[in-house]
Structures are given as structure tokens and as C-alpha cells.
Amino acid sequence: MLTSMLLILPLAGFLTSLAAAWIVPASSKARASGAVQKIIAGIGFAALFVFAFLAKSEIGTGYLGIPLFGLWLNFGLTQLSWYFVAMVAGISLVTVLFSLQGLRDDGRYPFYYIWLFSKTFGMLGVLLSADMLTFFIMWEVMSWCTYFLLQQGHEKAKRAGAGYLVYAVTAGMILLAGLLYVYFNVGSFDFRTIQKAFSGFGAGRIIVAMLLVLVPMLIEAAAYPVHWWLPSAYANAETGISAYLAAISTRIGIYGMTMFLFAGFGLTALNLVTANKYVSANEVLMIIGAFTMVVPTFTALFQHDAKELMTWHSIGQGGYMIVGIASSTTLGIAGGLFHVFNHMTYVSLILFSIAAVEYRTGTTNLNKLGGLIKKQPVAYLGLLFGIIGLAGIPPMNGFVSKWLIYRALILSGHPFIALAAFIATLGTILSVYKLIHNMFLGQLPERYNDIKEVGWGMRLPIIFMMAVVWLTGAFPGTVLAVVADIQQSLGLERVAYSVHGVAAEMGQLNMLVINIVFIGGLFVSWLIYLAGGKRKHIGQYDNYAAGHFLDKSIPYNYNYNFYAGMEHIFERLLHKPPVKRAEQALATFVSGTSEYVCRIFTGNITTYSAYVVAAVVVILLVLGGGR
């Protein structure tokens, strides 16, 4: 049973590394403890990666039931869940490989891999669960694991983690309500039974059920009105963890949304709510998606911290997925699902590059960095490839999924949602240029004169992700094949893809030709460049300053308040009510609640473990008793 290995492996890894942490505690021998943890994690996640890909053969067949208090927890792979399982396994492995060197063995993160294993277990559990009860239980496990992953490190991270927990608990409660609502209406947790029952229901009951399950998914996916938890939580986590979380953890919400929309309640139920004359479910979702795209992206524009800027983008990019999937068109769903993969690749690439800079300079403050291209060229290239992908500019992969989404929106008659998507893209371009400019371009401050490129242990994952971002851009068909299979398995029309783009019957896109013409254009430009005279490289102080002599004592740089004009335009929205007031009120509320919640967290590992056990026991007792 390969599918069962997907659950056993992370669990085994969790227990092994927990045991190792007990045998070789970080408090006494930080280096040795770190090395042992890294070896276990490396082997564990490599094995998980292999099994995730082997498990493809078991899609739709390998069901696994675990008896628990007279209930059965059912696990199994579908096309959709395999796509996400493969992504989880892949990005976990890359994150771990990056952290082998990227994580310093200074004992600051003694439980890094333990929580990584547990989080992976939680996510795989959610993805593999084959009925609604299992989904809910694993969902709770995953939320708690996310919290443990987030609260590591300094004090801010603990607070932000607690903030997340408030949202996660709320989401869990709503999901529980949804679960009970469905159960009392249908009398079963099995999706097939639910589908059968729901196809006979009226719109009212379907809408209530959908609300109750989709809202938690949107909270997890950090959709617009409920995205507050994400920026501080991810920005304060260790940078490798931020990459992992932004890349895939948030996207579990997208998985849940897709699953419940198209598979959970069945297409008949979905059609009933979307064809509704008054409130069309998918249009509501698309409007949420549009706000999720635009607002966080423009918030990112005014951030001063590289990681915080990226976390806002991570929210914004989720909007594309929501819009694409909610558009319920072949191209849109394909674009939305493909965007999950693309987003995973480039966002982790960008955060790895930021981590490489942070590793050397110790800061991610955009106002303090600058000119690092001369010192860290590989990190620069990584960031460059990443931002081209993020902004959705050809020839990187982000373009293909965005193209699919645009085309779907335009042709299905949603011009203003399409415009929102385009505005978000422009906002992305603006803020990612600020990111790369303030970190790598401009004047190199004197204090960074003798820093070096990071080691190969961090360079290789960056180079690997660069290759992925580019190659899946040139040959999007490799991933679109999986996406088309998912669409087929959900009973939808398959997207007509070719290896290097989208086939003619669904539009014209050939990324390979774009790549070749681009390389040709570069080559011709290079010939023209060579036709000119020789050139020499000069230093940054040999620069136009209207005849002034520049040297290291003169800061000659433009990076603070980079988009002054935009700031002027959005001044009222940024600094004045009503948005600010609402934000402040909510922030006060959240931080107040978080502080209250914080009191039950002692920072002690045994207490936490006890909480987990207690929570699971209580849930199972309640459910078992209800039986």
C-alpha cells in the first residue's frame, strides 16, 4: 500500500526526530542535535517524495480505512489530491534540502524538522481523506501543526502564531458546523452518499452547506476579508518555513475549495447554485477572488520588509486561483489549478533567494539593503526568475496560468474581474521591482562590502527551482496534463493542451515559440551590441552626480518610499479611515484575543503535546459518543 506510506512516513519521521531530539537535546549539543535532525529529515522527505510519485498508480484504487471508536477514518487518492500530494512532497523535499545549509545549527529552532514532519503529516492527511469526518479531523490536526510550525523562534513569531490560531480555530468551528449540518441532513460522511443526497436538495440547503465548508477553506487560503492572519504569521517565521508555508500550506484551502465545489457536493448541486437567478455562487467567489488579488497586491507595494512584501503577494496570488477555479470554465479551472503549481515554484524560489540574502546580511529590511547583485549573483538570478514568474511575464511559468485565467474571464463575460486580475499583475510588477531593486540593485552600502555568496547547499536548490520555473514555462504541457486529468476525473471538460502551450481549439499559446523567438531576439541584440565599441566595467562611485565626487560617505541611492506617487494617490486609503479604522479595530481585537489565548501556551513542548492529545481525544470522544 503506497498510499498508506504517505501517512506513515511523515508520522514515523515525526516520531524519530522527536526521539532524536530527546536523545541528543539541542540545549546541550546544538550542532550534533542539528546534524542528526537534518539527516533524519533528509532521508524521510526524500523517501516521501519517491513514494508520492509511486503512489500515482494507486489513484482511485488504494482505499485505506483506519478503525477508530467504531468509526472508520477513510483515506484514498484521487487525481486532484495526488496533484497536491506530489506538490507537498516535492516542495517539502526542496525546503529541507535548502535548510540543510540554510538553517544554522545554533539551537534557535530545535523543533524545526519535528514540526515540519507533523505539518506534512497533517497536510497529507487532509489531502488523502476520503470522507468528510476524516477531512475535518485531519484539518484540525493540520491547523495545530501549522501553529506549532509558526510559533518557533522569537517572541513576535509566537504572537503571530497565536493570531493564526484564532483564525484556525474559528475555521475549524465553522467546518465542524458544516460537518454536522451535512451529517444531520444526509446521515453519512461519505462523499458519494452526500453527492447523491445533495442532487435532490433545494438551493437553500446547498447554499448553507457550501457556506459552512467554503468559509473555512477561504480562511485557510487567506482570501480577502479573512486574510489578516497571514502576513505577520509568515513574515515572522523562519524564511525557509515561510517559503514552505506560502508555497503550499495556504493552498490546502484552494484544494478544499476545489474539492467541495466540484467533488464534495457534486456538479448537480453546484449547477443549481451557480445557475441561481439571484445570487450566483461562483460570481460571489470571483468577487472575493478579485478583492484578494487587488487589495493585498497593492498593500505589498508599501511594505518595507522583503518577507512581508512576499507574504502579501502570497495572498494576492491566491486570488488568481480562487477566480480561476470559481469561473467554472475549462480554461479557468485549468488556469487556477496550474497556478497553484506555478505559485509554489516561484514563491519558494523568491523566498529562498531572500533567505540567502538574510543568511549573509542578517536582515530583510528593504531600506537597509542594496547593491547585492555584485556579491550574491546566484541569489539575484533566483529572485529575478522568481519575480518574472510572479509578475506573470513570459517566458516563465506564471504567465501560462495567468493567460488561461484571463482568457477564461474575458470569454465568459467577466470584463471587470479580468481587469482586476490585470491591475493586480501591474501592482505585482511594481512591488517586485521594488523588491529586487532595493535588495540587489542600487548602491551597495559599505557595510556589505565583504559578504560572500551563500554555499552550494543553498545555491543548488535555488538553481533547481530556477530551472523548474523556466522549464515548466517553456513546456507547460507537462503539468497541464495532470490538470487535464483532474478535470476529467471531476467530470469536467479537459483543457486542450499541447506540450508547449494551449492547443489551437482553446486559443493560441505556444511558449516554445515565444522562448525561441526571445532567444533569437537576444542573439540579434547581442550582435548589435558587439558591433558597438569595447566596454569596460566601472564602479558604483563613478557615477553621474552633476559633477560631485561620490564616495562611501555619501548615500547616493533611491529606495525609501520607492513609489512616492502611488503613495500619494493611495494616501487616504493607507492612512485615513474608514479602512484604517476598521483595520485597527480588528487588529486590536485580534491582538487582544491572541494575548488572551497566549496565556495557555507555556512554550513548553510537553504541554503542547498534551494539548494535542487532549484535543484529539475530546474530539473523538464527542464524535464517538454521538454515535
Next chain:
Amino acid sequence: MAKELTQKAAWDRVLAKLKKNSLWMLHYCTGCGAIELPPTMTARYDMERFGIMPMVTPRQADILLITGYLSVKTLKRVILVYEQMQAPKYVVGFGSCTINGGMYWDSYSTIKSLDQYLPVEMYLAGCMPRPEAIIKGFSWLIDRVGKGEANSWRDYYENYEFYRKNQEELFGGPIQSYQDIPADAQKFGILEARQ
């Protein structure tokens, strides 16, 4: 070999004919002469019909137009700006002050003769030279560029010791410079091209 050389010479001749139609000017106007430039540029005399345009930064410009007197302090900046320009580049001394100090002939703080410190391609004499004189001067410069004779900029590379010595004597010590002129002459092959 000889044929190659003549081909190159012929190509250079064609290029020179084309190049003379576009000369961009950076004016360094610390002195009073700048007042003569607006009529030269605008409708009355229209310098642009010769392809001469004002430019903003030294990287883009071909002509460094120095109007009027240069104090010792500003000369430092002029040298910096000149060295930041891309060859071929032409220094034009505008007005008597750049030739012999003009009415500042006995000032302690101005330089008397610009060509001691930078290779001057052309002087426009007068106090002030009228726009007619400026146009006339530029026509002469354009002719020289067209014939490939405007080579004063090579002089800076070839006789750098001379200029450097004068500059250091004036400033009373080693001067701050971002450029290594002899190394540049090697790198860009400026010395060989002359032979």
C-alpha cells in the same frame, strides 16, 4: 593586410560623414556665456538643424561646452565630467575667459588657459561670442568631425602625463579621479589606432 586597412579607413570615412550630423552637447555654464545659448538653440538660429542638441549627463554627450571663466574649484568638476564622457569627445572653450582668462586675467582663483588642463578642440573667442559666431564655430567643428580630423580627445590619452602634471600643480596635490586613463587607452586600443 593593406587592403584590410584601406577598407577600414574607407569605413571610417563613411562613419565620420554620418557622425558629423549628430553632436550632442553638455554645457557647463558656470560663467556668464550661457545667455548666448538660448537664442542659438531656439527659433532664431536653430542649432538643431545641424544635429546639435543639448544633453543632460556626461555619458550621453559628445561636446563639453565650457562657457566663460573656470574657477579652480569648478575645474575639478569639469575634469571629472570630462573623464566621464565617452570618446570621441570634444571640449569647446567658449569666450575669452577660457582662452587667456579674459577679464579675470589677474584673478587668483580662476584658471587662465583651459588647454593646459584639458584637450581643447576649439575655442570660440569673444566676450561674448554672438550666436552667429557660435554657429560658425560649430560648422567648423562639424566639418572637422566629418573629415575625421577632430582628434583632440586622443591627445588626453597620449599626453596624459602633461595634463595630469598641470592639474596636480594647480590643485596642489594628487587629484581624485575614478578613471585610470593610461589603462583605458590600452583597453580601448586608442594608442594603436593612431599609428
Next chain:
Amino acid sequence: MSVLSIVVWIIAYPLIIFCIGVLLGGYERKFSARVERRIGPSWIQPFYDVIKLMSKKTNVSHGYMHDVAILMLLGGTMLTLYFVPVPGFSYFSQFGDFLVISYLLLIPSLGMALGVGETANPNGSIGISRALQMLAGYEVPFILTFIGVAMKEQTTSMLDIIRVQQAGGFWAWGLIAHPLLGVAALIALQGMLNEKPFEVIVAPHEIATGPMTEMGGKYLGIMFIQHLIAVPLELTLYINLFLGGASNWLEYLVKLFVLWTALISVNMVFGRFRVDSAVKFMWKISLPLAALGVIGIMLNIA
């Protein structure tokens, strides 16, 4: 189209567009000189400028990204060029629609932005900051006009949009059929071409020509070549979307020069906006026009 003619077109197309660009650029300078009662430079003055810049003996750059960026600038523009159909040559249009073109147009901007960033000159960085803000300004209404047209014709392919306009004759031209969209796009085009009143990027008197501050010699030369290709390219986009494309080169040239004259006439009589005013103008005037046009189309369809 035979393989041979495609190959010939691939080689000739950028050259032809470059020549047109030289004429347009010379025409602009001659035109503005005439308005100012001057004689003005030669008709092919941009060509002389490019030759002069490319034949500079010494060139300096601030690093490898500066070198590569200049290639991205020109290479990206040439890449975009191939996907824009002109009379007689539309081979590459089958591989990418208007959405592709609008995104390819971002590559040169990004290339220039990266290269200028490496020159470590704040004037350059300010120029890029302004350029990107302007991008957000004009691209929003421009893309909305395209979305409107595409929704009306139910296609995103530029060739199909041209075909529809040519089949319907003069009254099917985008500018006539959807005047609101046409006008909105025209305003956006003025910004796209960086003409006054939206000429905030170069602004020689404020930020020392912005992105071009540290560009000299062949670097500036390649920027000039790119500009000379980009001008006819962006005008062609508008012609294809709103002026019915062109069925032969004469018609194409006439439309090109008429449109260009209109834009540079506006350029001649305006001063320069501040950057936030320019962006606001686009969002407050051009965008609502386009939005009204799109709503009209939506009502028409429904």
C-alpha cells in the same frame, strides 16, 4: 506562406519597422521644429544619432546586468514585434494572441528597469519608479479597452479582431463602433508612448533623463534603436485594434503617420504632469471612459 517568404519576412520585418521608426522619429522632430518656427534637423536624424552612438570608441557599464538588460530591452521588443500582425506578415500571430503581446511588452520595461537599477544612480531609479507607476496608469485603461473589444468579438486573437473590422468596412472600425473605448485607448496610447503630458519618465530638467542617466555610447544607442522600433509597434497595436488594421502597406503607412501626427500634436501643446497626476488622469478620465464602453458592450450582448 512558403518557408522562404517567412524567413525573408523574419529578417526584413525588424529592419522595415526600424526604418519606419527612423522616419517617424525624424518626422516628430521636424514637426515640432516647424511648430516652433525652426528649420529642424534632417528627416533621418534618429539614424545619425544611432550611428553616432554605436560608433563611440569607449563605453562604460556598471556590471553584467547592465549589459544583459540592454539585450533584454531590444530582444524583448523584437520578440513582441513578431507577434504583432502587419499587412503581409502575420505568421507568429498564431502562436500568441493579444494577451501574449501585452505581456511581452513588459519584458523590455523590466529589462530596462533592471539595467538602470544596476547603474546605482538615484536619478535612474526615480525614472524607473516613475516609469512603472505610469505603466500602472496607462496599462489599466488600455487593457480594459482590449477586454471590451475581445468580449464583443469573443476572441483574444488580434488577427480575428482585424478580420472583423475589415469585413465590416469603415463603420466596423473599433474607433467608430466603440468610440468610448477608442478614445480611452488613445489617451492611454499617449501615455504608453511617453508623450506629453505624460512624459514623466525622462524629464531631463528634473531627474537628468531618468533611466538614460548612466547610459552612454552603444548602451544609449541600443535604447534608441529600441525606441525607434517600439513607436511604430505601439502605434500598430492601436491601428489593429481600433483603426481597422491595414490591408496593404500604403494604407498602413498612412494610418501610422496620421495617428502619429495626432499624438505629437497633443504632445506639442502640453506641459508635463506630475507622476501622480498623470496616473490619476489615466484612472479618472481614461478608465471610466473605457468602463462605460465595456458596460455598453455588455448590455449589447445581453
